[in-house]
Structures are given as structure tokens and as C-alpha cells.
Amino acid sequence: MTQHEVDLVVIGTGPGGEALATGAAKAGLEVVAVDKHLVGGECPYYGCIPTKMMVRGSDLVAEVRRAAAVAGEATISPAWSTVARRLDEDATTHWDDTIAVDRLTDAGATVHHGTGRLSGPRQVAVETADGEVVTYAARRGVVVNPGTRPALPPVEGLADTPYWTNRDAVRLTELPGALVVVGGGPIGCELAQVFARFGVRVTVVQHGPRLLPANEPEAGELLARVFAEEGIRVLTGVELERAAYADGAFALDLDSGEQLRADKVLVAAGRTPNLDDLGLETVGLDPTARSLQVDEWLRAGDGLWAIGDVTGHGAFTHVSMYQQAVALRDILDQGGESATYHAVPHVTFTDPEVGGVGLTERQARDAGLTVRTGQADLAQSSRGFTHGAGAHGLIKVVEDADRGVLVGATAVGPAGGEILGFLAVAVHAAVPVATLRTMIYAYPTFHRAIETALADLSDES
Numbered sequence: 206m207t208q209h210e211v212d213l214v215v216i217g218t219g220p221g222g223e224a225l226a227t228g229a230a231k232a233g234l235e236v237v238a239v240d241k242h243l244v245g246g247e248c249p250y251y252g253c254i255p256t257k258m259m260v261r262g263s264d265l266v267a268e269v270r271r272a273a274a275v276a277g278e279a280t281i282s283p284a285w286s287t288v289a290r291r292l293d294e295d296a297t298t299h300w301d302d303t304i305a306v307d308r309l310t311d312a313g314a315t316v317h318h319g320t321g322r323l324s325g326p327r328q329v330a331v332e333t334a335d336g337e338v339v340t341y342a343a344r345r346g347v348v349v350n351p352g353t354r355p356a357l358p359p360v361e362g363l364a365d366t367p368y369w370t371n372r373d374a375v376r377l378t379e380l381p382g383a384l385v386v387v388g389g390g391p392i393g394c395e396l397a398q399v400f401a402r403f404g405v406r407v408t409v410v411q412h413g414p415r416l417l418p419a420n421e422p423e424a425g426e427l428l429a430r431v432f433a434e435e436g437i438r439v440l441t442g443v444e445l446e447r448a449a450y451a452d453g454a455f456a457l458d459l460d461s462g463e464q465l466r467a468d469k470v471l472v473a474a475g476r477t478p479n480l481d482d483l484g485l486e487t488v489g490l491d492p493t494a495r496s497l498q499v500d501e502w503l504r505a506g507d508g509l510w511a512i513g514d515v516t517g518h519g520a521f522t523h524v525s526m527y528q529q530a531v532a533l534r535d536i537l538d539q540g541g542e543s544a545t546y547h548a549v550p551h552v553t554f555t556d557p558e559v560g561g562v563g564l565t566e567r568q569a570r571d572a573g574l575t576v577r578t579g580q581a582d583l584a585q586s587s588r589g590f591t592h593g594a595g596a597h598g599l600i601k602v603v604e605d606a607d608r609g610v611l612v613g614a615t616a617v618g619p620a621g622g623e624i625l626g627f628l629a630v631a632v633h634a635a636v637p638v639a640t641l642r643t644m645i646y647a648y649p650t651f652h653r654a655i656e657t658a659l660a661d662l663s664d665e666s
């Protein structure tokens with residue numbers, strides 16, 4: 206077995222790994238990029254891109270149905286085949302990564318489809334699909350970007366059923382009659398609403414007290430009200446105890462005593478980091494850990510960098526991309542700013558969109574800050590009034606009163622993710638609340654509700 210010497214090996218090419226490998230190769234490094242599935246990772250093939258195309262379709266369906274109340278009768282015959290075609294042809298080119306591989310190769314990198322494992326410091330063994338093993342010694346080091354896979358909750362019988370995950374959900378050509386979604390996080394909420402708007406009878410089973418528990422409680426509660434209006438059944442605070450599948454149907458027993466029946470079950474109950482088959486033990490790291498501890502330069506060890514979901518700084522494409530830029534500058538000895546995470550933005554693309562940045566009120570209080578919060582109801586704003594149907598939303602701001610700056614904010618509403626941009630700047634740059642209060646907010650915009658929320662800042666929780 207020959208050992209090849211190169212500058213850098215990237216194991217796992219999620220969005221960040223792909224970009225980092227491209228950047229390093231373009232900078233003149235000899236780079237090997239390894240992915241056991243598709244170059245680009247979860248986001249372009251099974252995550253952000255296909256699901257946002259699904260959301261775009263279901264939002265249009267909802268908007269057409271709202272037309273009667275604001276503009277006159279309009280009809281739509283929702284056709285899943287149209288969405289499925291876009292996912293297959295436009296989003297994923299039939300779940301084929303040739304374009305991405307060519308892009309990386311054109312940049313000068315060597316690409317392997319295979320499983321990469323560390324075999325010691327700066328050492329990697331790549332097992333290709335045909336069983337061949339190629340080993341590399343990496344002069345600068347190794348970057349790991351292995352991402353996550355769907356977690357299977359410990360529910361009796363579930364593993365033996367043909368349950369779906371996000372990977373199945375984005376490849377559907379036909380929709381089921383009745384669907385149970387297990388998990389009320391971002392994946393569960395986005396997909397529940399998409400399928401419901403295309404005519405599926407959807408029940409969401411969320412074992413916590415509310416939807417989107419990583420967001421402010423007001424956001425999850427508002428979303429639950431919207432889901433109820435749209436006919437989505439939301440069960441919170443329940444445990445799924447048993448699952449069984451027979452004769453084409455699922456039976457799900459809840460701890461409340463109720464049994465749910467469904468044609469399909471979508472499991473969206475969190476993710477498991479792909480750290481268990483990476484050879485981490487050969488460099489003194491724990492392969493059973495929930496995340497890889499990294500410093501502000503994304504260093505996980507000597508000659509070892511980790512980026513993306515496995516670092517535990519937010520499982521979002523923009524975090525993976527942000528981190529790759531920092532790690533690449535470190536690898537190339539270019540210096541600059543290291544990574545900080547006080548203003549990580551995130552948007553769940555339900556309708557209304559749920560955007561958040563920085564700390565929630567609870568997190569700010571737990572951090573010992575002197576907290577003041579303010580809120581505004583989008584439906585009560587002039588823009589909400591003119592918008593009419595579909596104007597659900599709220600703004601919530603969380604101030605560190607000692608410093609007089611926002612440390613967190615939430616924007617729920619039509620285009621809530623876009624409104625969040627304003628709040629992300631405020632939290633990122635620690636713009637004084639006094640300065641934000643002296644701005645002029647265009648009338649009648651949704652973002653004008655931020656002014657109302659700032660005026661509402663008080664010590665009441």
C-alpha cells in the first residue's frame with residue numbers, strides 16, 4: 206500500500222468542506238477531498254435547497270388560497286409532481302454530484318468517493334467504494350466536515366418500521382393520505398406545513414412543551430396556532446411509546462393512551478453526529494462525543510480542523526460556510542478575525558417564517574445578564590393591517606440592560622427571515638439600543654414593528 210503525501214485532506218464535503226477544499230486548492234495547496242456520498246453534503250441534496258423549493262411551492266398554494274379575502278377568487282390545483290420535478294431536475298440533477306465534483310477537480314483538488322478515516326495525526330486512510338484503501342500523509346493537516354445523520358428516537362418497534370427521514374421526504378413522487386411527523390423542530394415544522402398544504406392530513410408529535418423549542422416560546426406558540434388554523438394537528442408534551450407497521454399502515458401508541466394511525470411516519474427528532482466512524486480515537490479524541498470541541502480557529506487538535514454541524518455551534522449551512530473561511534485562513538497562515546458566535550442567525554422557513562439571532566430571553570437570563578425584553582405584534586402593525594390574511598408574526602428583542610445593547614432578537618412573520626437581517630446587524634455589531642431608537646423606520650413596513658418592540662423594552666418578563 207503506497208502512502209501519498211499531500212498538503213491537506215478534507216474528510217466530508219458538506220457545504221463548508223467543499224468550499225474549503227476549493228479555496229485551498231485555488232491557493233495552490235495539494236488537496237484531497239473525500240466524501241462517502243455526494244460532494245456538497247446534506248444541504249444541496251437533502252436539506253436546505255430541496256426543502257426550500259418545497260416550501261416555495263406550498264407558500265404559493267397558501268397565497269393563492271388567501272387571494273379570495275384580499276383580491277378576488279383564485280384557484281390552484283396543487284400538484285406534487287411539479288414540486289417533485291423541480292427537486293429532481295433543478296435542485297439536485299437527479300441526486301448526482303458530477304457538477305460539484307468537476308468544480309472541485311477544476312479547482313485543482315483530487316476527489317475521492319469513499320470513507321475517510323483518520324489513522325493518526327495528519328494521517329488519513331480512504332476506503333473507496335470498490336474496497337481499495339488509499340492512504341495519505343497531510344503536511345498541513347486534515348479538516349473534518351462529516352455532518353450528521355437523522356437520529357432515531359428510542360421508541361419501541363420504530364426501528365423495524367419503514368419510517369421516513371428527510372432523505373425520503375425530498376424524494377417523494379406521491380404523497381401519503383395521512384402522515385405523522387415525529388419531532389417539532391425546524392425539519393418537522395417545515396415539512397409538516399408543506400405536506401399539509403398539499404392535502405396530506407398531518408399530525409406533529411413533539412415530546413417537548415412546544416414547537417421550535419430552540420426559539421423563543423412566543424414563536425413556537427404562534428406557529429402552533431397557525432398550524433391549528435391550517436388543520437395540522439399538533440400534539441405537544443406527549444411521548445411516543447411504541448410503533449408498529451402492518452398491512453401498509455403505521456400504528457403509534459402515545460403515553461396519553463391515544464393510538465395514532467398513519468400511512469407514513471416522518472422522523473425528524475434531531476441528528477446524530479457522524480463522529481463514530483472517523484478514526485478520532487487514533488488522534489486521542491472521543492468518537493462517541495456529541496460534538497468536536499474546536500478553538501476559535503476551528504482547531505480540534507494539532508494539524509486537525511473541524512467545521513460544520515459537528516462543532517456544535519449551530520447546525521446551519523451559514524455556520525459551516527463561516528467556519529470554513531476562518532479555518533482556511535488559519536491553514537493558509539493568513540490571520541484575520543477568528544470565529545465568534547454571539548450573533549448566529551437562524552430561520553425556520555415555515556409560514557410565518559421564524560427567525561432568531563443571538564440569545565433567547567431564557568439564555569440571556571441564565572447567563573446572568575440584566576435582561577429587558579420588548580415585543581410587538583405584526584398583525585397589529587399598519588403593514589399587518591394592510592397585508593390582511595397571513596400577517597401573523599411578532600418581533601421580540603432581548604436587551605442586556607447593563608450594556609444597553611440587544612443580545613438576542615426574534616422576527617416571526619411573512620419575510621421574518623429577511624427582517625431578521627436588521628436584528629442580526631444590531632446584535633452582531635452591538636449597536637446601542639439608544640441608536641436604534643433614533644432611527645427612522647419606513648412606513649408601513651413589517652420591520653417598523655422593531656421600533657415598537659424597542660419602545661416596549663421593560664424589565665417585565
Ligand SMILES: Cc1cc2nc3c(=O)[nH]c(=O)nc-3n(C[C@H](O)[C@H](O)[C@H](O)COP(=O)(O)OP(=O)(O)OC[C@H]3O[C@@H](n4cnc5c(N)ncnc54)[C@H](O)[C@@H]3O)c2cc1C
Nearest residue numbers: 217219240241246247248252321351352513514520521522
Ligand atoms: C431537511 C433539512 C433542512 C435543512 N435546512 C436548512 C436551511 O434551510 N438552512 C440552513 O442553514 N441549514 C439547513 N439545514 C442544515 C444544513 O443542511 C447543514 O447545517 C449543512 O449541510 C452543513 O452541514 P455540515 O457542513 O456539517 O455537513 P453535511 O452537509 O452534513 O455534509 C457532510 C458530508 O460528509 C460526508 N461524510 C461523513 N463522514 C464521512 C467520512 N468518514 N468519509 C467521507 N465522507 C464523510 C457525508 O457524506 C456528507 O456529504 C437543513 C438540514 C436538513 C436535514
Ligand SMILES: NC(=O)c1ccc[n+]([C@@H]2O[C@H](COP(=O)([O-])OP(=O)(O)OC[C@H]3O[C@@H](n4cnc5c(N)ncnc54)[C@H](O)[C@@H]3O)[C@@H](O)[C@H]2O)c1
Nearest residue numbers: 358388389390391392410411412413473474475520552553
Ligand atoms: N431552516 C433551517 O435553518 C433548518 C431547517 C431544517 C433543519 N435545520 C437544522 O437541522 C437540525 C436538525 O433538525 P431537526 O428538526 O431534526 O432537529 P432538532 O433537534 O432541532 O429538533 C428535533 C425536535 O424533535 C423533538 N424530539 C426529539 N425526540 C423526540 C421524540 N422521541 N418524540 C417526539 N419529539 C421528539 C425535539 O424536542 C425537537 O424539538 C436543526 O437543529 C437545524 O439546525 C435547519
